[in-house]
Amino acid sequence: xxxxxxxxxRVGASLVLLGAIWTFFMLPSGVxxxxxxxxxxxxxxxxxxxxxxxxxxLGAAIAVRAWFxxxxxxxNDVQITDTWDMDLPLREAATxxxxxxxxxxAYTLVIETLxxxxxxxxxxxxxxxxxxxxxxxxxxxxxxxxxxxxxxxxTRAASVPIPLGITEALV
Amino acid sequence: MFENFTDAxxxxxxxxxxVVLFLGVAIGTxxxxxxxxxxxxxxxxxxxxxxxxSPVMGILLLLGIYKGGMYGGSIAAIIARAPGTPAASxxxxxxxxxxxKGEARRALEMALYASCIADFIxxxxxxxxxxxxxxxxxxxxxxxxxxxxxxxLTVAAGVAGDDLLRGLASAALGLMVATIxxxxxxxxxxxxxxxxxxxxxxxxxxxxxxLFAIPExxxxxxxxxxxxxxxxxxxxxxxxxxxxxxxxxxxxxxSLIGVVLGAIPGIGGITAAFLSYSExxxxxxxxxxxxxxxxxxxAAAESGNNGTAGATLIPLLALGIPGDVVTAVILGAFMIxxxxxxxxxxxxxLDVILALFMAIMLSSLFLFVVGKICIRLxxxxxxxxxxxxxxxxxxxxxxxxxxxxxxxLDIFVMVAMGFAGYLMALMRLPPAPFLIAFVLGPPFEDxxxxxxxxxxxxxxxxxxxxxxxxxxxxxxxxxTMVARQRFSSAPMKRQSSVPETKQE
Numbered sequence: 001x002x003x004x005x006x007x008x009x010r011v012g013a014s015l016v017l018l019g020a021i022w023t024f025f026m027l028p029s030g031v032x033x034x035x036x037x038x039x040x041x042x043x044x045x046x047x048x049x050x051x052x053x054x055x056x057x058l059g060a061a062i063a064v065r066a067w068f069x070x071x072x073x074x075x076n077d078v079q080i081t082d083t084w085d086m087d088l089p090l091r092e093a094a095t096x097x098x099x100x101x102x103x104x105x106a107y108t109l110v111i112e113t114l115x116x117x118x119x120x121x122x123x124x125x126x127x128x129x130x131x132x133x134x135x136x137x138x139x140x141x142x143x144x145x146x147x148x149x150x151x152x153x154x155t156r157a158a159s160v161p162i163p164l165g166i167t168e169a170l171v
Numbered sequence: 172m173f174e175n176f177t178d179a180x181x182x183x184x185x186x187x188x189x190v191v192l193f194l195g196v197a198i199g200t201x202x203x204x205x206x207x208x209x210x211x212x213x214x215x216x217x218x219x220x221x222x223x224x225s226p227v228m229g230i231l232l233l234l235g236i237y238k239g240g241m242y243g244g245s246i247a248a249i250i251a252r253a254p255g256t257p258a259a260s261x262x263x264x265x266x267x268x269x270x271x272k273g274e275a276r277r278a279l280e281m282a283l284y285a286s287c288i289a290d291f292i293x294x295x296x297x298x299x300x301x302x303x304x305x306x307x308x309x310x311x312x313x314x315x316x317x318x319x320x321x322x323x324l325t326v327a328a329g330v331a332g333d334d335l336l337r338g339l340a341s342a343a344l345g346l347m348v349a350t351i352x353x354x355x356x357x358x359x360x361x362x363x364x365x366x367x368x369x370x371x372x373x374x375x376x377x378x379x380x381x382l383f384a385i386p387e388x389x390x391x392x393x394x395x396x397x398x399x400x401x402x403x404x405x406x407x408x409x410x411x412x413x414x415x416x417x418x419x420x421x422x423x424x425x426s427l428i429g430v431v432l433g434a435i436p437g438i439g440g441i442t443a444a445f446l447s448y449s450e451x452x453x454x455x456x457x458x459x460x461x462x463x464x465x466x467x468x469x470a471a472a473e474s475g476n477n478g479t480a481g482a483t484l485i486p487l488l489a490l491g492i493p494g495d496v497v498t499a500v501i502l503g504a505f506m507i508x509x510x511x512x513x514x515x516x517x518x519x520x521l522d523v524i525l526a527l528f529m530a531i532m533l534s535s536l537f538l539f540v541v542g543k544i545c546i547r548l549x550x551x552x553x554x555x556x557x558x559x560x561x562x563x564x565x566x567x568x569x570x571x572x573x574x575x576x577x578x579x580l581d582i583f584v585m586v587a588m589g590f591a592g593y594l595m596a597l598m599r600l601p602p603a604p605f606l607i608a609f610v611l612g613p614p615f616e617d618x619x620x621x622x623x624x625x626x627x628x629x630x631x632x633x634x635x636x637x638x639x640x641x642x643x644x645x646x647x648x649x650x651t652m653v654a655r656q657r658f659s660s661a662p663m664k665r666q667s668s669v670p671e672t673k674q675e
Contacts, residue, residue, distance in 0.1 A: 032359040044354035093393035133558025
């Protein structure tokens with residue numbers, strides 16, 4: 001039970017788990033090996049394997065150090081949130097970050113359908129209101145002005161074909 | 172040689188180049204003055220805008236932002252008691268009390284003078300030492316590069332965060348992600364999973380912007396809206412000549428500290444600023460006034476900080492090793508423009524190097540002009556509400572990342588890296604070693620495999636020359652020093668209630 005409460009042990013265990021998934025599951029299925037490798041240390045999977053093992057060793061070291069540190073009454077058993085510089089209550093902060101993450105994800109998913117300028121305007125408005133901004137005129141103005149300026153810069157000055165989606169007919 | 176000089180001269184003394192450098196310094200100062208916006212973020216956001224420029228112009232824009240950002244950080248530190256950049260956190264110690272006493276103008280002016288002088292000295296050091304170091308590095312083979320990169324990574328991992336093991340774990344993650352793509356020797360796929368766009372590996376720009384911009388945007392949602400600033404930046408008298416002369420020794424000492432620490436990969440401006448400050452305090456006849464609004468404290472912090480600005484480019488240009496995250500971004504910019512910093516560049520693209528050297532000297536002058544004219548304006552920028560700033564940064568990121576390859580996959584990579592970066596921040600894994608390892612990963616692996624091929628698989632290749640041994644010894648020494656430093660500072664940290672400084 002103690003292990004679950006020590007954030008540093010959790011971090012170490014997460015890194016070990018990540019290294020293990022990378023080494024034992026992702027590498028065998030994700031790396032195509034040539035038919036014959038003359039020097040094993042030059043094989044395509046050798047270096048990624050070394051990286052995976054290194055991560056596991058470092059994760060284990062973090063966990064072990066936290067285990068012994070906390071047993072000796074050291075600082076290693078502090079919760080990570082103790083040093084996280086948020087000034088909102090944890091639950092409220094987590095909700096707001098989760099909502100912001102969802103908006104960002106939705107933004108990336110609708111870029112090709114709605115077009116980058118429109119999707120950017122909507123994402124801007126949603127994130128501004130989520131952040132607590134209530135000057136509606138300012139938010140709407142910037143949400144229109146910024147994507148249009150960027151669209152004009154990238155299409156006219158840099159010749160980048162910005163996806164327009166359903167707004168293509170308007171331009 | 173003469174041809175290179177004339178080419179370089181033609182490159183630099185065009186109105187476009189001068190305007191771009193000035194613009195870079197101005198943008199950097201604005202970015203640095205905004206709490207929460209770091210010069211890393213400024214340089215990263217500007218990177219996609221450089222693709223259509225010539226290599227010299229593009230790099231100069233980024234260098235201008237970097238240098239402007241270092242000074243700009245002091246504006247918010249003095250006026251708003253919030254360091255615009257992490258390296259400016261030392262400037263708060265005396266700058267903020269001076270502003271509280273109605274001496275904001277003196278503090279800002281001294282920060283500007285110290286920054287400009289330190290920047291100039293640092294640029295001189297770059298010009299003098301980069302070529303010399305590059306000529307030494309011409310003798311390096313793959314095995315020497317392998318040990319050099321190991322040394323650089325361990326230093327970067329050791330000093331980037333507050334924990335060596337976490338720094339190393341972050342670097343290991345960066346090395347893992349860097350292996351995605353086609354294997355360069357056998358041409359087989361690694362972690363591509365049928366996505367053809369991944370065959371070239373993950374693009375540097377989405378990884379960089381995702382790792383540094385998205386977590387900062389998400390972090391803003393854990394904070395309340397920022398409060399208005401009440402201090403008038405033009406309050407009080409200007410710095411007089413007697414004060415300036417009194418601080419000159421401190422400025423020169425801070426500049427030298429900055430140059431030496433900046434030239435070592437991974438150390439950066441924070442350490443230099445605090446070391447310069449502590450030296451100024453130690454040698455002062457009135458050490459007790461430091462921390463209460465002593466102008467010499469501002470001069471020490473800013474000269475130490477800005478003294479690293481040019482020096483961090485020494486290992487970058489001479490060896491191709493980025494000293495910190497900003498130089499890792501600049502290395503990425505070089506590569507995007509088809510240039511590879513290192514000793515070979517001094518032979519094949521000397522005109523570019525000379526053009527950068529010439530233009531970089533101008534940056535100190537531009538910094539002075541921008542700072543002098545715009546102190547009042549830039550201090551208002553710190554008041555931009557997070558509710559407008561964060562979404563605007565996100566929109567900039569999306570447009571910028573898309574423009575790299577005209578690919579929406581890059582936007583997904585950026586967002587995925589952003590969420591990963593936020594998780595890393597929660598786990599207190601510093602992002603800087605990740606990025607430096609991601610940039611150095613491919614040459615690191617190449618050097619390893621080439622050494623193995625040359626030695627037919629024998630690890631003796633990495634112990635075959637004196638240079639190898641020097642880097643091994645330096646690696647062991649740096650690891651030992653970092654470990655000892657952490658060990659000895661642990662009891663102090665337990666007693667201290669001062670919040671930790673945000674790492675860039």
